[in-house]
Amino acid sequence: MAVLPAGSNVYGADFPPSQFDQDWTTILNITTTTYVAGTPEVAVSMTAPSSGKVLVCMGCGIRNNAATTERAIVTYQIFEDSLNGAVFSAPLDDRGVKSCGIAVSQEYQYHGNMDLITGLTPGRSYYFQVVHLSLAGAGTVDIASRNIMVIPVP
Numbered sequence: 001m002a003v004l005p006a007g008s009n010v011y012g013a014d015f016p017p018s019q020f021d022q023d024w025t026t027i028l029n030i031t032t033t034t035y036v037a038g039t040p041e042v043a044v045s046m047t048a049p050s051s052g053k054v055l056v057c058m059g060c061g062i063r064n065n066a067a068t069t070e071r072a073i074v075t076y077q078i079f080e081d082s083l084n085g086a087v088f089s090a091p092l093d094d095r096g097v098k099s100c101g102i103a104v105s106q107e108y109q110y111h112g113n114m115d116l117i118t119g120l121t122p123g124r125s126y127y128f129q130v131v132h133l134s135l136a137g138a139g140t141v142d143i144a145s146r147n148i149m150v151i152p153v154p
Contacts (some may be wrong), residue, residue, distance in 0.1 A: 015152050019044035022147035029139040030072050035091045035131040042146045043129040048120035049152035059112030061144030062099040071099045072134050072141035079127040091131050099141050108144045
């Protein structure tokens with residue numbers, strides 16, 4: 001990992017710009033029990049800074065649309081280079097957003113989460129993709145929005 005001396009100028013390759021993507025398309029009656037990207041896809045590509053660290057902020061609007069205890073999870077996964085590259089980090093439930101799973105129909109609730117991702121190879125490109133699933137596949141959860149922001153960290 002490259003380390004810059006104190007007082008050094010920081011250039012684009014050391015500290016690339018933040019990346020952001022968002023979509024407000026509603027995805028209704030989710031039944032998939034394995035992680036999938038929505039349509040349209042919400043994703044960003046970023047070159048890792050010299051620190052090998054980025055802050056990932058992800059959020060969504062999510063709800064139960066019926067009186068069930070079904071829950072859904074919206075999270076993200078990371079690939080090396082591009083969507084076709086090797087998986088750097090598979091989707092993790094704990095870094096995502098879950099619907100409440102209470103047995104009442106509810107309005108959309110908007111939640112977010114952020115994580116510090118370390119161990120990236122400086123100068124390498126990474127692809128961050130938002131994905132979702134239904135825990136039971138009951139088709140009673142909906143997503144109203146999805147967003148992701150990746151911020152380089154010194």
